[in-house]
Amino acid sequence: MSFTGKTAVITGGGSGIGRACALGFAKQGARVAVWDVNGVSSANVADEVKGLGARGLSVCVDVGQMAQIEAALTRTLDEFGTLDILVNAAGIALAPKPLLETTPEDFQRVFTINLKGVWHCSQVAAREMLKRRSGRIINIASIAGKVPRMHLGAYSISKAAVIHLTRCLALELAQYRGITVNAVGPGPTRTDLRLHSGLSETPEQQQARYEAMLVGNPAEFRIGIPLGRIAEPEDQAAAVIFLASEEAGYISGQCLYVDGMAGES
Numbered sequence: 368m369s370f371t372g373k374t375a376v377i378t379g380g381g382s383g384i385g386r387a388c389a390l391g392f393a394k395q396g397a398r399v400a401v402w403d404v405n406g407v408s409s410a411n412v413a414d415e416v417k418g419l420g421a422r423g424l425s426v427c428v429d430v431g432q433m434a435q436i437e438a439a440l441t442r443t444l445d446e447f448g449t450l451d452i453l454v455n456a457a458g459i460a461l462a463p464k465p466l467l468e469t470t471p472e473d474f475q476r477v478f479t480i481n482l483k484g485v486w487h488c489s490q491v492a493a494r495e496m497l498k499r500r501s502g503r504i505i506n507i508a509s510i511a512g513k514v515p516r517m518h519l520g521a522y523s524i525s526k527a528a529v530i531h532l533t534r535c536l537a538l539e540l541a542q543y544r545g546i547t548v549n550a551v552g553p554g555p556t557r558t559d560l561r562l563h564s565g566l567s568e569t570p571e572q573q574q575a576r577y578e579a580m581l582v583g584n585p586a587e588f589r590i591g592i593p594l595g596r597i598a599e600p601e602d603q604a605a606a607v608i609f610l611a612s613e614e615a616g617y618i619s620g621q622c623l624y625v626d627g628m629a630g631e632s
Contacts, residue, residue, distance in 0.1 A: 369396050369503070370395040374451050375400070375452040377451050378455050380412055381409040382403075382412075383556075384417075384507055384553065387599075389412050391605070391607070399413070399422070401413045417523070418430070428541075452502065452505070454505050455489065456507045463517075469521055472520055482525050482528045489504050489536055489548070492623075493536070498544045500544060504546070506530075506532045506533050508529045509556070511523040513624070522595075526552075529550060530622050533622065548620065549618060553598060554630060555571065556598040557598070598625060598629065
């Protein structure tokens with residue numbers, strides 16, 4: 368598949384799954400706008416995109432701020448002229464906490480980025496896509512949006528909401544024929560999401576956490592990960608790139624789980 372002549376916007380593109388998506392689209396010929404709250408990270412990934420021979424743009428943007436989203440879109444259109452693909456990969460998680468101890472401020476912080484950010488970015492992107500009745504929106508959800516995870520209530524609820532937002536938006540845009548909206552639901556993936564959420568974790572602690580996921584435990588991932596490994600960001604990007612392709616033009620309103628069957632627990 369080829370994305371030559373297409374523009375892909377990746378929120379949260381400065382690291383993890385977002386970075387993998389940015390590089391994946393660049394390898395397929397797309398122009399890539401890397402949106403991230405960390406301007407240094409977005410600039411570094413934009414440089415990687417250019418190193419692959421594609422056009423790259425770094426935009427520092429907080430997806431929790433509507434005015435910043437609109438300004439980021441204007442800058443992207445000024446640079447590339449079109450917006451054909453939006454990948455909503457920006458997201459945060461909090462330190463594990465029982466729901467009975469979760470504060471309104473905790474919920475607000477998670478929902479502002481994980482849900483409102485997806486909603487607002489999708490709104491501005493869809494309005495632009497309507498001009499040509501063509502486009503792809505892919506939201507990064509989580510298996511936590513399908514199967515509850517112990518002490519990750521705010522995060523899990525936000526991702527369940529993203530999955531249903533995906534369905535609702537897909538239904539409303541279906542009448543325009545050429546615009547599809549889907550989600551990818553990652554299972555355990557080697558990303559630095561926890562570090563970006565203000566959590567400290569040594570490499571040894573991270574590895575121990577991954578090993579516990581593989582074998583399973585009563586609290587979460589009860590059957591472990593049947594495919595026997597933690598996903599890499601590139602595994603998730605491959606699903607995103609497929610859903611953005613012409614070949615996936617008859618798929619909309621779906622959540623594709625890329626979880627090594629961990630979500631069956």
